[in-house]
Amino acid sequence: MQLTSTEKIDVLNIGLMLFSCVIAILLPFELFLIVYAILGPLHYLTEISWLHDRNYFSKGKYDAVILVVIGLLLTAFQFKNKFENFIDITFPEYFNAELAYVAFLG
Numbered sequence: 579m580q581l582t583s584t585e586k587i588d589v590l591n592i593g594l595m596l597f598s599c600v601i602a603i604l605l606p607f608e609l610f611l612i613v614y615a616i617l618g619p620l621h622y623l624t625e626i627s628w629l630h631d632r633n634y635f636s637k638g639k640y641d642a643v644i645l646v647v648i649g650l651l652l653t654a655f656q657f658k659n660k661f662e663n664f665i666d667i668t669f670p671e672y673f674n675a676e677l678a679y680v681a682f683l684g
Contacts, residue, residue, distance in 0.1 A: 648681045 581589065601609050655677075 645681055648677050652677055 598609070
């Protein structure tokens, strides 16, 4: 019986998962380091390319500006909490939670 290309990929994925399971049982910490140091960054590099091909799921040219401003405000909020003696900025109560909601809606 001849396997289709999709079935070949499925068999390969199952084999790789079983191989990963065996390695995780034998060398759990070393596998974690390999995944964290090598496979994680490789995954994000391919994901960035994939998102770039799809215009980052935004329609407008300047849609990201809102998220950058929100990120800067959240950064200022975190630094304000850490350096209260040096930075005298007052933020409303639940400020970072509200900004997170705005970011998700954006």
